[in-house]
Amino acid sequence: MANGPRIAIDAMGGDIGPAVMIAGMARARRRDKSLRFELFGDESKIAPELEKHRPLVEAVTIHHTTDAIESSEKPSQAIRRAKTTSMGLAINAVKTGAADAALSGGNTGALMAMSKLALRTMPGIDRPALAALLPTLGNTDCVMLDLGANTECDAQNLVQFAVMGSAYARTVLSLSKPRVKLLNIGTEELKGTGELKKAAALLREADYLPFRFEGFTEGDRLSRGDVDVVVTDGFSGNIALKTAEGTARFVTDLLRRAFTSSLRSKAGFALSKPALNLLKVHLDPNNHNGAVFLGLNGLVVKSHGGANYKGVANAINVASSMVRNDITRKIGEDLDNFRAHTFSDEAAE
Amino acid sequence: MANGPRIAIDAMGGDIGPAVMIAGMARARRRDKSLRFELFGDESKIAPELEKHRPLVEAVTIHHTTDAIESSEKPSQAIRRAKTTSMGLAINAVKTGAADAALSGGNTGALMAMSKLALRTMPGIDRPALAALLPTLGNTDCVMLDLGANTECDAQNLVQFAVMGSAYARTVLSLSKPRVKLLNIGTEELKGTGELKKAAALLREADYLPFRFEGFTEGDRLSRGDVDVVVTDGFSGNIALKTAEGTARFVTDLLRRAFTSSLRSKAGFALSKPALNLLKVHLDPNNHNGAVFLGLNGLVVKSHGGANYKGVANAINVASSMVRNDITRKIGEDLDNFRAHTFSDEAAE
Missing domain, CATH: 3.40.718.10 (Isopropylmalate Dehydrogenase)
Incomplete structure (x- = not known):
């Protein structure tokens, strides 16, 4: 071999x-x-x-x-x-x-x-970001970044995260043109911080890049499967990721309580167990292990x-998939492309 | 009557x-x-x-x-x-x-x-905040604020939110000395933004106020029941609240899929239904309806x-409980107390 x-x-x-x-x-x-x-x-x-x-x-x-x-x-x-x-x-x-x-x-x-x-950092990147995959109801996971490497981010950082995150989604999720959204507290254009609005304006113009920018999304949409790359600052990203983990555990804890609350529900649990195991597999953080510094x-x-040994194996797969797909080169090309357009726009003005 | x-x-x-x-x-x-x-x-x-x-x-x-x-x-x-x-x-x-x-x-x-x-706004309050109750694994809900009224907050805003949130917890949750934490991306003192660290320092000194400040908490701890009042800026608070709602719905959607995936699991569901209904009641947002501008x-x-009619009834109960407990006066007293201490400290220096 x-x-x-x-x-x-x-x-x-x-x-x-x-x-x-x-x-x-x-x-x-x-x-x-x-x-x-x-x-x-x-x-x-x-x-x-x-x-x-x-x-x-x-x-x-x-x-x-x-x-x-x-x-x-x-x-x-x-x-x-x-x-x-x-x-x-x-x-x-x-x-x-x-x-x-x-x-x-x-x-x-x-x-x-x-x-x-x-x-x-790569040429054209001011700050690296931590990216990971989140489970969704759709056919593929979604990429979220930054998850905590940068507590405060400006519009340029967010645009760079979008470029890096979409290269990651193209590689690891095999999507040709990922749908990219910015995490915000509303989907209307006037919502959010000034930097978010600036980032949205920049991304709306960058339609030559290999992703589709589709505006803002909110915390309750993350697992719906209607976005491939969720871009956010590291503070909000970390809060969202951990809140999602905590809430999933909260609901499964309540579920365990419900199933052990009576003999009848214990019998129901025994019958449903094979189906519930699929749910367990889907939510097991080991199956989504491996956050990447981009x-x-x-x-x-x-x-x-x-992480357990399955989680470690999964993280190794993430690493080897990125190596095989030469993700660093892909990000570099997209960034060059973005800068070439930005500078030629400026020159034309 | x-x-x-x-x-x-x-x-x-x-x-x-x-x-x-x-x-x-x-x-x-x-x-x-x-x-x-x-x-x-x-x-x-x-x-x-x-x-x-x-x-x-x-x-x-x-x-x-x-x-x-x-x-x-x-x-x-x-x-x-x-x-x-x-x-x-x-x-x-x-x-x-x-x-x-x-x-x-x-x-x-x-x-x-x-x-x-x-x-x-009340004297001593720079910005009002939106507060609501979140379900937990503990005996009572927890209060979280701000949930979106203020996208950017400084240390003084966060301290004021802590005072208002604890008055709310004392009133609506009947707690004599609520445990207050700041939402952050780690529990170590050096984590987070400068404003968060400043707010923590101010709250650590305010031990004469009717709450216990217990430092930082993270997104995955919100539903654990080990904190009564979670204080955060409106951007992170909105992201956390909506991510929690979305994740709870995500898990219950997966659960529904699991239960309808085979005849066997359908039978298991039928048996477990009374127990699962308790879970449904616990997670139903109508039972936590009624966010308050403090x-x-x-x-x-x-x-x-x-919200459905039960949710509206719940929000009316929140309103009437605040009226009966004269929460505006309580917040005012705590704020006067805080300012009296702060000014006498400054005078002593």
Whole structure:
């Protein structure tokens, strides 16, 4: 089998560490034999876990380090240990070309800060953004960004997020012309902040780009399946994503209470179980694991700290799909296109 | 029976208009015979609906007007018709003292603009806020504000929202010392915008006020029942509220699909139905209807435009409970208290 994407893995990140990361790697490789891994972390903890997944061994190169970023560490402290920690070294492997993408389940702020410092933002991107897939009632998931990398964003940032998010949707969701909307508190043109209105005006004019801008959407429409890319600042995006997660758990908790409230409903639950398992699969965050830092000169994927091995495998699939589709190049082309039009407009005035 | 709260009702607001407003009034009055209503709207449409609820007639005074605010009207246009529209006249009844509170299911922006202009903000309040109750897994609902009245807020606004929201929780949820948190994208002190951090610092010092400030909370904790008052700017609050509504509907839609996917699951559904109905009641937005404009010299309640008669009755209960508990006076006392401490601190420095 030809050599496929090489993924640098931070073995020490996440709530559980090497056991779940390595089990996830094994699962991902069972599906895709061409994957190879550069694995960074404490060899004494890695080796016994690798023993449990013998077929994986031939695809893994171990890079030993005992230094690791703690989940509570400040990004400003973490970046000082870029050269010694498993997270920093995994990112550096992307910088040097030893790997095509890096993946970590560790401290998000530290991962973002280290990635920015090592990989730098792409030409035309002021700030990278964190993007992820949300389940919907439609045929495909939708992409949402930014999910917390930037607490405050101006119109230019939002336009750049739209360009990056639509490149991501074209790649990972195989859509030729994704529908893009800005998250707002109403769909009328006069709603929202000044920056949102400015971003909408810019996007309305950018009809030469490979997406359709369809105006504003609201929080209650996110899972309806009528939008492919939801663009927002990192503060609102993080609030929306976490509120959606919390509400889904809230409803399923109420459902569990309802089903255990009487013998009769317990019997109903037993009968409905196969159907309800489909619901569980659809809502399981592990099936949507793998948030992506877009806008850097290199690919970095964030796995949820609490993801299980299926979630880690899913995040690895996200990373390898982006490598295969050369998403960084696609984003670059769209940005060049956008800037060429903007500058020629200005010159014509 | 002694005379209870007098509620001014905008009969023409909401998606359905007089039929649902009057049926809601009838339901509210069946539970509380002391309620009285000042009803504003088109008498030719009101009279036939009142005919259907004979016992209500003795409690209602009709004020005829054919002018009404449309749902799509801009607030800046709406305020010019404060003296002629059913919405404007209902608010004016609070201003003149003819009613103790006003209720409308119409255009939120117009209701807010007209209420501010007619009633003015309380001394010490820069901007009023829209507050509502959210269902939780705990024993009581939680209060969230602002839900969309102010797209951008500074630290002082957020502190004022905390004071108003806790007065509301003390009144409507009967809590003596509500737990107050600021909505943020992390719980660590260094997370979020500068204004959020400033607001947190101010609230941490305000320990003489009748609430406990417990720092930051995140979107996924809103329905956990570990906070009584969630304070946020109107943009994030609106996004969070609508995302929660949308996600709850998303999960119940998936559930419906699961239950109808096979004969076996249909049988399971039939058995579980009584238990699932409890879930339905818990999640029904009508049972949480009635958002309140806090911080004005007079009470105004917004009923959801799509609320049914039970939802309208619920919003009327919210209004009458605020009147009975004299919430405007309570907010005023807390604000005086806050300012007295703040000014004496400044004088001491």
